[in-house]
Amino acid sequence: MSGTAIKAVVAYVSDYVTKPGLKTHALFDAIRSIFERNTELLAGSLKRKDKARKIITQTVNCLTAKMEIGGPMAALYLLGHPDHYTSHKYVPVYWKNYVREVHDYMYRPKAFEDETLCEWVQMSSRIKLCKAGDAMESEDELDNIGSTNSVKAESGPLQSPMDDIDDESENEETEFEHDTDNYCFLKGHPLYKTHGAQFDETKCDVVPNFVGGSLPRCDRGDREYYCATMLTLFKPWRSGTDLKENDYSWDETFNDYSFTEQQKQFMKNFNIRYECNDARDDYAVQMKRGDIPSGVFPEWMNSDVLNELGDDDTDYFEGANFGCSDPHDEEENPNKYTDMGKYGISRYEEMEAIRIGVKEAGWLDPSPNGINPFDTKPIQPNIMQSSSKWKAVVSDKRQEVLAERNKHIPENRINRNSAPDPNENNVQIVDQAYLTKDFVAKEKVTQSQIDTTIKDYALNTEQERAFRIVANHAVSPKVEQLKMYLGGMGGTGKSRVIQALTYFFKGRNESHRFVTLGPTGTSAALLNGSTYHSFLVSLLVETKMQLVWPKSNQDLMV
Ligand SMILES: Nc1ncnc2c1ncn2[C@@H]1O[C@H](COP(=O)(O)OP(=O)(O)OP(=O)(O)O)[C@@H](O)[C@H]1O
Incomplete structure (x- = not known):
């Protein structure tokens, strides 16, 4: 692969694993397309509620597909579980927050x-000042603040020495007894009476992730804007004059x-993203011209897809009025999309x-x-037959696969109507030992199956834990x-756990x-499974077969 292709791949992969949010215009465009696609449905005779449900479902599917967030990832976020993937934490810094940070920063404590x-963005947090002797509460981590983090007012309950905003004679500097870094x-900060700040040196694993307008780049665009931004970020300052004297340029x-x-x-790292994006643009142009041999990207990744991936960076030359507005601004161009x-x-x-140089x-x-x-010569299929025949063949094959899967179902399975009602008014003591590390299956051979599968699939610690929970549960009566x-970020090994489980059950x-x-054919095919729709609905309707209901709700793993 060429350097360009490698960087283009890096840009694609990093976009994939960081799964960036949708741009507002892309979001509205997606919603508009749903409405356009459903004019008949909207004008139809369905009930309002049903129409709304269909439209909302389609919108959610469309947006999640555009964001490359699958059902599991969406569920992960809905359940409030954060991504857990790297040794570093990425803290998004939105401009609005940034303004707040800057404000806090300008009025930061003298210490x-x-x-x-x-460093301030990385390590500081606001804390609430409480009564003398009380623990201070961080706005973020109420639970993590121990008594050592308390800051006491010098005198009087609830009074910060700076409490009285009118008392100009008050010494701003430090009238607290500091027993910590808080x-x-x-004065001048709107919350100076009630809030303070703390600095946690251990948070250097936090990486500020600047969103809401990309950082300017060093090798192009408005140099003054770039220099001003970098100085703002990296030079300690309280007012603009600390950053730059009038007689000097940025x-x-x-x-x-x-x-x-x-x-x-x-600063060097800030630029890597642009280098990768440039490479991606180059690559997209090369693909458009057909100069790229196949095989570097999957077939579906045509130049349109690559272009779409690249269209989020038109703002990297933006400047806060540092340069004149560009008459060729892409935003102004009526043909900007073509x-x-x-x-x-x-x-x-x-x-x-370069091409001409290389050619010469x-x-x-x-x-x-x-x-x-x-x-x-185009490939001729080995079998030529009509679509209805193909359908019949696929249906037969499906039956065959289902029969193979179901062949070991015990004869004496219980009719689902006689299965216990999960909502029944009843109290039961349930065994949860399968969740514990020390769980051992009753039968030796079962335990050995579990251990062997983990070994065969070389599962790592986290994969092993997930696998053991399901396997232990499956063997517990x-x-x-x-x-x-x-859950987990792309490529962390979720599918591998599923493969290990499939093997184990087999x-x-x-x-x-x-x-x-x-949720989609592609995801199902990757895991050798079925789509929700195919398994839960079409199967019953198309093949008129009886879904094999499990003995009880513990018996079927999905
Ligand atoms: N324990 C392991 N040992 C060796 N290779 C592994 C292990 N776990 C996963 N892999 C490999 O890592 C790659 C990514 O794993 P996998 O496809 O399971 O991730 P995923 O979390 O399901 O990804 P995605 O979210 O993109 O579907 C695969 O090539 C897989 O074979």
């Missing part, structure tokens, strides 16, 4: 005079300021120059040894229904107890 805004804001001030090695590294933008054009020209150098000449012959959610001749369902 933090030398901290930069970037300090109050300086560029000069930037060049004169000694950034630490780590800050330089941060024409290449100015950066695209200049890149295209650069690429063209003879690199594109035919190889003296010729190229390997290849067959350009009379346990309550297990409702478990296994080994126990209990494939009928384990069904893998996915």
